[in-house]
Amino acid sequence: MKLSVIIPTYNEENYVEKAIRSVRFADEIIVVDSFSTDKTLEIAEKYNCKITQRKFDNFSNQKNHALEFATGEWVLFVDADERIPYALKQEIKAAMTSGKHAGYKLNFPHFYMNRFLYNHSDNVLRLVKRANCRFEGLVHEKLIIDGSIGQLKNPVLHFTYKGLLHYISKKDSYAWFQAEQMLKKGKKATYFHLGFKPFYRFFRSYILRKGFMDGIPGLAVASINAYGVFSRYVKLMLLQRGLK
Numbered sequence: 001m002k003l004s005v006i007i008p009t010y011n012e013e014n015y016v017e018k019a020i021r022s023v024r025f026a027d028e029i030i031v032v033d034s035f036s037t038d039k040t041l042e043i044a045e046k047y048n049c050k051i052t053q054r055k056f057d058n059f060s061n062q063k064n065h066a067l068e069f070a071t072g073e074w075v076l077f078v079d080a081d082e083r084i085p086y087a088l089k090q091e092i093k094a095a096m097t098s099g100k101h102a103g104y105k106l107n108f109p110h111f112y113m114n115r116f117l118y119n120h121s122d123n124v125l126r127l128v129k130r131a132n133c134r135f136e137g138l139v140h141e142k143l144i145i146d147g148s149i150g151q152l153k154n155p156v157l158h159f160t161y162k163g164l165l166h167y168i169s170k171k172d173s174y175a176w177f178q179a180e181q182m183l184k185k186g187k188k189a190t191y192f193h194l195g196f197k198p199f200y201r202f203f204r205s206y207i208l209r210k211g212f213m214d215g216i217p218g219l220a221v222a223s224i225n226a227y228g229v230f231s232r233y234v235k236l237m238l239l240q241r242g243l244k
Contacts, residue, residue, distance in 0.1 A: 102147025
């Protein structure tokens, strides 16, 4: 079974090398770059990665573009700030040869304030058979495949936290994408959304998903997640009124 790994990048010189090294068990590594101005491409070339550059418009189009260069029967999508540890490598290899599923979700515990928050984790479809797979959506893109989906147990090491300002600005940039997508679907923001939706996101993150067990970092993540939801609906309201 041949495996292709796709890594989207933009100015990731501080992270991408370790990501590439963690997936060198793959048959090919494809870097889809949004015209980085740092040493990202120099690092990718050092490891003989396939490189394609494309101006960024949204996450789905970027990854769908990279898929055109993949030759493996299976594809694994990895971000520059993610690492595939040894135990997960072995699990990936076993999953590909088992023939049980057409795709697998990987577990991503959040890394925040120098610790992994195992009560703030997501299961995301990242390992799939290449045939007929595609991405949809502008942000928090959804990977569509034909066939059943399994779940791998060993976690991905995901170093999401690069400083508080970076984390908040990332939420803001995502909020614009999400607001534009919601506007296209005809959704409207109300004061109910501005009040209840952020509160529920905090409650879900901190109480229902037991974020309180992660201490101060768990409280901080729940609060910033709530802010991200609030920001999304504020931006949707601005778009509705033509005030962007």
